[in-house]
Amino acid sequence: MAVINTNLVIEKVKKNEDIKENVTEVTIAEYPPIMDYKKFHGKVLIIERTDVLLSIELQRRLRLIGKPKSLSDLLIASICINRNEELITKDKDFLDIAKDWVDEKEIKQFIEEYFEKEIISEEDIKEVEKLLKEISKSKVDERFVEEIYHEGKLLH
Numbered sequence: 001m002a003v004i005n006t007n008l009v010i011e012k013v014k015k016n017e018d019i020k021e022n023v024t025e026v027t028i029a030e031y032p033p034i035m036d037y038k039k040f041h042g043k044v045l046i047i048e049r050t051d052v053l054l055s056i057e058l059q060r061r062l063r064l065i066g067k068p069k070s071l072s073d074l075l076i077a078s079i080c081i082n083r084n085e086e087l088i089t090k091d092k093d094f095l096d097i098a099k100d101w102v103d104e105k106e107i108k109q110f111i112e113e114y115f116e117k118e119i120i121s122e123e124d125i126k127e128v129e130k131l132l133k134e135i136s137k138s139k140v141d142e143r144f145v146e147e148i149y150h151e152g153k154l155l156h
Contacts, residue, residue, distance in 0.1 A: 003045065003080050005089040006030045006072070013037055021088065024079045026072045045079050054078035058097055067096045 004012075004021040010031055012019050019034075022042040027034060034040055055074035062068050070093070077097045080087040087094060 001042065002086040002088050003076070005076055005087065005091055005094075007091055008089060009034055022085070024076050026075045026079070030072060045083065045085070047075060047079065048082070050082050051075060051078040054082060062096060065096075069093055069097060073097065 002021050004019070004023060004027075006023075006027045009019065009023055009027055013031075013033065017039065019037070019040045019042055022045055023034060023040075024045045025047045028044055052075070055071065055078045058074050058078065059068060073091070073093050074097070077087065077094060079085070
């Protein structure tokens with residue numbers, strides 16, 4: 001089931017429409033009347049520690065490119081990402097978050113594809129680090145690289 005953000009919830013309530021989609025706990029905090037709305041038939045997705053941690057990471061990345069977001073938007077996006085839920089929104093702020101996440105997924109996919117073969121030399125390692133830097137456009141954290149491979153093989 002898809003998730004709708006607070007703006008769409010308010011819009012649907014004002015139009016007296018059924019809400020079959022899920023919402024996040026953030027929406028409950030931003031618009032408490034949804035809990036008493038008789039036409040709300042979705043679920044409330046509760047904030048978990050992993051959502052907060054992902055929000056922090058997303059904000060860190062967005063600040064690096066000069067596009068910080070509100071905590072509520074970050075939490076809604078993190079809840080959806082962590083649960084593999086589709087987010088339906090008209091809020092363009094989510095586009096920057098989505099782009100950042102797509103880049104992360106591309107990086108992970110690249111790593112998985114690249115490491116299907118064993119790393120046989122320091123040159124291979126340096127090549128991966130160079131490509132990761134180009135893809136992510138940020139400095140590769142040595143701990144991150146160490147987590148990716150150990151003794152020449154990708155850790156799963």
